[in-house]
Amino acid sequence: MPRAWRCGALAMVLFAAPAVAQTVDGALDGIERPAAPGDPVRTAEIDQRTAEIGATLRCPICRQQSVAESSARIAREMQDVIRTMLMEGRTAEEIEAYFVEAYGPWILLKPRAEGMNLIVYAGPGLAFLLGGFLVARRIRRGRGRDDEERAEPAAPDHLRKADRRWIEAALRES
Amino acid sequence: MRGWWRWALPAAALPVLALLYWGLGQDQRRLPSALEGREAPAFRLANLYDPSDSVSLSDFEGKVVVLNYWASWCIPCISEHPVLVRLRETYDPEEVALIGVLFQDRPENGMRFIEELGGEWPLVTDPGSLTAIEYGVYGVPETYFIGADGVVALRHDLAVTWDLVERNVDSLLVARRGGAAAGS
Numbered sequence: 303m304p305r306a307w308r309c310g311a312l313a314m315v316l317f318a319a320p321a322v323a324q325t326v327d328g329a330l331d332g333i334e335r336p337a338a339p340g341d342p343v344r345t346a347e348i349d350q351r352t353a354e355i356g357a358t359l360r361c362p363i364c365r366q367q368s369v370a371e372s373s374a375r376i377a378r379e380m381q382d383v384i385r386t387m388l389m390e391g392r393t394a395e396e397i398e399a400y401f402v403e404a405y406g407p408w409i410l411l412k413p414r415a416e417g418m419n420l421i422v423y424a425g426p427g428l429a430f431l432l433g434g435f436l437v438a439r440r441i442r443r444g445r446g447r448d449d450e451e452r453a454e455p456a457a458p459d460h461l462r463k464a465d466r467r468w469i470e471a472a473l474r475e476s
Numbered sequence: 477m478r479g480w481w482r483w484a485l486p487a488a489a490l491p492v493l494a495l496l497y498w499g500l501g502q503d504q505r506r507l508p509s510a511l512e513g514r515e516a517p518a519f520r521l522a523n524l525y526d527p528s529d530s531v532s533l534s535d536f537e538g539k540v541v542v543l544n545y546w547a548s549w550c551i552p553c554i555s556e557h558p559v560l561v562r563l564r565e566t567y568d569p570e571e572v573a574l575i576g577v578l579f580q581d582r583p584e585n586g587m588r589f590i591e592e593l594g595g596e597w598p599l600v601t602d603p604g605s606l607t608a609i610e611y612g613v614y615g616v617p618e619t620y621f622i623g624a625d626g627v628v629a630l631r632h633d634l635a636v637t638w639d640l641v642e643r644n645v646d647s648l649l650v651a652r653r654g655g656a657a658a659g660s
Contacts, residue, residue: 362614362615363614363615375605376580376605376609376613376615379605379606379609380609382604383604383606383609402510403510404510404517404609404610404611405612406508406509406510406612408507408508421495432488436485
């Protein structure tokens with residue numbers, strides 16, 4: 303191969319390489335890359351999702367705190383389990399189900415809207431509706447009474463009319 | 477008819493009060509176990525004394541298993557330890573297996589604990605508490621009574637007493653012997 307051709311081929315490869323790399327990167331867009339330890343982007347994402355899932359789970363030791371908030375060792379270990387499961391590609395629902403299977407629904411800081419838990423969810427709404435109904439009923443009755451009172455002449459007028467009628471009748475008779 | 481709703485408010489409050497009464501009557505320290513009545517999660521854990529050796533739940537298939545989570549730093553574990561020693565001495569190891577899982581503790585501390593208080597049963601470590609979490613362990617001591625069929629019959633989350641151990645192990649042994657007789 304003449305020297306000029308070889309130089310030309312090398313130049314083409316050098317120019318084309320970034321474009322090819324870009325195409326390959328583009329082709330990989332949207333494809334879930336396996337998480338590698340030390341991958342900073344991936345780790346930050348996993349850490350964020352671990353904290354999000356940890357915030358929904360109750361710490362078995364500090365029961366008023368979430369796994370994400372608690373500094374108890376079991377909470378940290380549970381976070382490690384969440385992180386490992388996320389790295390394995392498990393979904394948040396699968397991870398939640400795993401902990402519910404081990405600890406029961408008690409482990410969820412926000413109870414599921416099912417069974418007896420429905421009382422917790424529907425109770426305030428029902429109480430609000432009942433209260434609204436009672437208040438509306440009271441107001442309606444109050445208004446009805448006011449209308450009745452407005453329709454009838456006031457008591458002193460009644461008396462005055464009666465008195466007038468009696469006086470007129472007495473005058474006619476006299 | 478007009479005053480029906482005057483009764484509705486107290487009537488609506490009754491279930492709330494009943495729920496409150498029931499809640500206050502509960503022991504808040506006792507926690508529910510999701511595992512009772514379900515198959516015990518399988519595990520293979522390293523031997524406390526020889527990490528190259530491991531102990532698996534399936535090694536004790538067909539036996540009643542008492543799985544005890546403990547730690548050297550746990551005071552109730554010290555008080556329940558004689559009960560576990562008595563359990564090991566009373567029941568035939570061919571029928572009843574006792575496994576101790578060291579929880580959130582250093583192996584050397586666990587070994588020193590056993591040296592001081594005695595005990596001859598399989599002891600394992602659980603790095604990262606992976607098995608403990610799978611069992612839904614809250615703290616130590618916690619003891620799981622597993623039937624010969626592999627189903628968790630009871631989880632006890634305080635120090636075990638001899639009465640509790642005897643009652644549960646005897647009951648599981650009766651079920652095991654009944655199952656064996658039915659199978660033969």
